Amino acid sequence: MLKIYNSLARAKQDFVPITPGSVRMYVCGMTVYDYCHLGHARVLVVFDMVQRWLRASGLQVTYVRNITDIDDKIIKRAAENKESIAELTERFIAFMNEDALALGVEPPDHEPRATAYVPQMLALIGQLERNGLAYQAADGDVNFSVRKFAGYGRLSGKSIDDLRAGERVEVDAAKGDPLDFVLWKHARDDEPSWASPWGEGRPGWHIECSAMSSDLLGKHFDIHGGGQDLQFPHHENEIAQSEGAHRCRFVNYWMHNGFVRVADEKMSKSLGNFFTIREIVRKYDPEVLRFFILRAHYRSPLNYSETHLDDARQALTRLYTALKDVPAETPPVDWTAPHAQRFSQAMNDDFNTPEACAVLFELATELNRNRSPALAGQLRALAGVLGLLTRDAQAFLQAAPSSATGSGTDDAAEGIEALIADRAAAKKRRDYAEADRIRGELLAAGIVLEDGTAGTTWRRS
């Protein structure tokens, strides 16, 4: 039985889908005005892992991950770049897709863009107005009346009266209450806008997710995920909007992944201490990055440093090394095997990927002992559930750092093979000095030679 930590309940709960056998899941994706950083990588990988495990568990999954392609920052950045909003967002959507692909993230079933859902947002705002929860302020903005929605603050554990609105950000004087949030912003001359019953304008940040999720998944669905920083106010406001409009339960299970940190501080755009995915992938294989993310529990903080990435690389190398000389075929998982059972138990315990990875390493040790092809298949199959160890072992071990695809075929390979041949000849005539010289030369270039019974192989150190 799968247990999920539900942010709403602040406890692990048995996962019971609304419709037996199928799951509907919505995850807040990217605002596309810049490159994805490690924090984004974590959301992408974590919910990809969740989605994979749900499917591996035999559930039929509908996974929606939205794209925010209209908001203040996008407008600002497009203006700075002197380009259209569409040009800006299209470019970064393409970059995001490249990053996701490199990280082994499977495409979601739906990737709705906010700008394509304005009619649905307007309908939702209209419904909120009819339900007495929305009002148009003097400045033309349509706001949500937070105090009229019972239960506001339940997800984030906040009491309305304790919220210090205005302490850190100036309160909009036109709002009926400082805590009220915007559903529809009145148009300004230099900004894009859409026609609406409340005049020309553009959507507030939160309304898009309420509109897209209900359109694609229905008014009531199973799982809603996102980064911890979205719990308040974004997700709290989504609940208010969706439940306020539809008058029914919105989401059963709320999942929030922990932050990525740098030197014990949250990685964020505003702090400027972020590393982009493509920046990291220039130096580390993307699979190392995926493994780095998955070897920590999704709710724990994840401290980023190159030392930790080096460590992850070494660990992943051990796994691939175990698979080096066994046939690269991935049979279906034999879930009755003891290792698979432990793996499954770990994953069913709120997606305990660190424990699941530990099983992988135990499997590797056993495989190193007996070189059983069946065991190798099992290792590949289980790791495959996490989206790991999907490549040819040799290709991974020989992949150049910058080769994001990990194809393993680069120009250096021929030269290396030639030197290996020279060294073999030297060894044959017992010229060990020359053999060691070649070994040293390659080692200095980051190439490790390994003499085996079947000849010499190489890998990158």
Added chain:
RNA sequence: GGCGCGAUAGCAAAGCGGUUAUGCACCGGAUUGCAAAUCCGUUGAGCCCAGUUCGACUCUGGGUCGCGCCUCCA
């Protein structure tokens, strides 16, 4: 000020009221022309103070420290 999370060996990171987590690094041995990889073995842990218990890293209470949210953020 309100609310929440965490503290595990050199580093990273899990489970568990009593039995080896796991990975990296380290040490000894096997193996190797030398290596690397691998195997075998050793070392090493649970912030502090109380309490519960036959027994606590694991439960309870208090403290200390760190982090986060209350503003845009994944």
